[in-house]
Amino acid sequence: MDIELSPADAAFRDEVRAFLAEKLPKAVHEGSAATPSVFVEPDIGQVWNAVLHEKGWLGYQWPKEYGGTGWTPLQRYLFEKECALAGAPNLTVLGLKLVAPVIWTFGREDQKHYYLPRILSGEDYWCQGFSEPGSGSDLASLQCRAVLDGDRYVVNGSKIWTTHAHHANKMFCLVRTDATGRKQAGISFLLIDMNQPGISVRPILTLGGDHEVNQVFLEDVSVPVSDRVGEEGQGWAIAKFLLENERGGSCHAPKLSYDLDQIEALAKDQPDGRGGALSDDRDWRRRLAKLRIGVQSLEMIELKIISEIAKGRAPGPQTSLTKLLASNLRQDIDLLAVDLFGPAGLQLELARPLYGDNAPDPLLSRAAQLASPRYLNSRAWTIFGGTNEVQANIIARSVLGL
Template sequence: MDIELSEQEEAFRQEVRAFLAENLTDTIRDGAISSPTVFVEPEIGQEWNAVLNKKGWLAYQWPKEWGGTGWTPTQRYIFEKECALAGAPNLTVLGLKLVAPVIFNFGTEEQKEKYLPRILSGEDYWCQGFSEPNAGSDLASLQTRAVRKGDKYILNGSKIWTTHAHWANKMFVLARTDPNVKKQAGISFFLVDMDQPGISVRPILTLAGDHEVNQVFMEDVEVPADDLVGAEGQGWTIAKFLLENERGGSCHAPKLSYDLEQIFAMSENMAAKGGTLKDDIDWRRQVARLRLGVQSLEMIELKILSRIARGEKPGPLTSLTKLIASNLRQDIDLLAVDLFGPAGMQLPMARPLYGDNAPQALGCPRAQVAAPRYLNSRAWTIFGGTDEVQKTIIAKTVLGL
């Protein structure tokens, strides 16, 4: 695997850097820095999406015929890395990187024409209806039912930990269409309109005080048969495809590296015994350990990239990136709390933590977000498949145990 950039790839990197320098405003960057949640707030994320869409770079992972850029896997990685190192917000992943690939891989031409342009324009904002109160890691045990009645399905059930359901007007849902077969075989994948009778959203506040996730209730919700993706009973196959994208569809290492280096740079201004914290040997040892972890993760991500470049599927290595990235995320966020000391333990309940109406910070804005971000990142080892699930996948499919 050659990790050196070609002359053309280096030119592309410089083009991306120039674009970011001109278009990534302080408002957008500061909003991203001061967002403690995994998913950036829509007002920040959608503003950045619109900038990228105007440039034609928003759907960089999509096929060119549906608005994609036609970039190589290496160009896509360069773009994500440069965005991360510039402090750009994450994209609205649920629509762009999760349901969109499902639609253009499994959907009908009518579904592609209906939904893909609306994801790009921001008219549709998606949430994910997978987990249920009694079906989290054991997702195949889900009980939400979808019964065919003429030209539509009637859905009944509930979903939980549904990120941004209070903002979304669309939800992609796994529901059981056949209760009499093996549980994985009786699941189907639906595109559901949130703006209809029978859907209610109950907020769930996190330990950090953020309203990011919800429980969604569906009571006799109508879904046109045309909004079934794939065939009945194909939902489990589609879900595995989607989760593979969720676990390894983005590069985590550059964002982790950006956050770690920001923390290390700020330690120069923190007094410690005999000098500054940046000079403390124990502190430097902690940073070095995390740097090595991030670099190792990037090598795995580049290995996945090389597979994709050869036309291969990412495979179970995505579980390895999910496992490593989740634990590094938690360790780096804990390091930030340690960096700021008492100022890093403040836990303001008001949101957002950016803009003119943000609560007054004790110290700097980064200290204000340290504790909320640490508490929020505890979910990293749970969502998208727990650490235990990832280790089982790795043991079976990578190590052959």
């Protein structure tokens, strides 16, 4: 694997840097920096999406025929890396990176023509209906039922940990259409309109006080058969594709590196309790160096996967390794931030948002105010998208052949 940039790739990187320096709104940058959770609120995310859409870069992972950029895997990685290093917010991944590839891969032409432009324009804001009470890591055991009634499905059940369901007008959802055979064979993939009778959303506040996830209840919800993606019973294969696509070509390392840089800079102004700065403390520097080595190792793995994708190979189960490593590093870095601020890092402000004119005043600094809620929020990293235990099993079985 050659990790040296070609002149063309270096020029592309410089173009992205210049664009970010000019077009990333200050309010968006500040709001993203003051958001403890993984997903930024629409008042930040949709503004940034619109800037990228105007530039033609929002569908940077999409094929050109569907409104994408047609960039190479390395260009996509460089774009994500530069965005992370500039402090830009995460994009609305549920629509752009998860359901969109499902639609253009498994969907009919009319579904592609209708839904894909609406994802880019922001007309449709998506949430994901996968996990259920009792069906999280064992997703194949899901019980949300969809019964065919003429040209419609009638859906009953509930979904949980549904990110941004309180903002979404659309949900892509796994439902059970057959309970008689193998569990995986009876699952189908539906696109559901959230703005209809029978759907209710109950907020779930995280440990850090964020309203990021919800429980969604579906009672006699009507879904046209035309909004099923793929064949009936194909949902399990589509879900596997979606999850591998979510992890494939991941770009976790640059954001982790950015956060480490922020912590390292802040440590220069934090006392070590002995008359010096925390940045000069030997144990502190050892912890920082260990995490930085971990992040650099993760980036090498991510680049290796990018290299495989560039050769036309599917991401595959190796992406479970990046998910596992990134989750553990995320938690360790957020713990380091709590330790950085000492007692001030233990404050837990429950008001939201922590940006804008009405943000509550922090103790010591805004960064100190964010430390605990960010740490508590990141406890979910080793659960969502597949628990650490699930990832370890995939690695053992499919990567190591154990």
